[in-house]
Amino acid sequence: MLDFEVWDKLLRQYVDQEGRVNYAAWKTEQPQVLDEWLSSQTRSFLKSNINTLEKLALWINLYNALTISSILKRYPLDSILPKIFGVPNWLAFLWFFQRRVYYIFGQHYSLAQIEHQILRNELQESRIHFAIVCASVGCPLLRSGAYFPEQVMQQLDEDAHRFINNPQKVYYDFDNQTLYCNKIFKWYRQDFLKVASSIPEYIHPYLKIDVSLTAATSVSYLDYDWSLNHRIS
Structure with missing residues (x-):
């Protein structure tokens, strides 16, 4: 190793x-x-x-x-x-x-x-x-x-929680009852569907809000930001 x-x-x-x-x-x-x-x-x-x-x-x-x-x-x-x-x-x-x-x-x-x-x-x-x-x-x-x-395994679980509970990556709009997701969930949909029956059902165990997400939940994908992830000293 x-x-x-x-x-x-x-x-x-x-x-x-x-x-x-x-x-x-x-x-x-x-x-x-x-x-x-x-x-x-x-x-x-x-x-x-x-x-x-x-x-x-x-x-x-x-x-x-x-x-x-x-x-x-x-x-x-x-x-x-x-x-x-x-x-x-x-x-x-x-x-x-x-x-x-x-x-x-x-x-x-x-x-x-x-x-x-x-x-x-x-x-x-x-x-x-x-x-x-x-x-x-x-x-x-x-x-x-x-x-x-x-x-x-613990680190990956922490990563999933951090990603899904970052409103820039995933959020639920109660007004229009739509789950907005980062396009990673669209591009790699088949990987997530090996774990859950739908994208909302994959996200649900991680998302720290009181909302019922099912296969019937409306999903919309966010624009992807390709700008560099960096900070200035």
């Missing part, structure tokens, strides 16, 4: 309790530490006998660390969605996630491979959608600490 202490220390130093990342300070003070840690920890081959909890902590940490490392190299920037003359460049955006440039455990990976092949298909854990980050405001907030195998 990897030693997550360096990653944990960096997160505690540069990520606040609201999940905002101080990229400016991180890049000024310790620009190479994250890449050095990634290189030192992933140059050998991965043991075949690690268990599910170890895999979850490992691949969530790696996904987030690789994402943050890529942003640090490009910082300053306003959004992870580049634009050309004001028009979103979706090709460049998709290439950021699809390019197989991360050499890990003897293989080349893309962020998309880690997400879809390992975290979604192999590990089958819907709550990873509240943990892995794309560095935008719309995505889950970055945890100010690493994931650890002995804590990862």
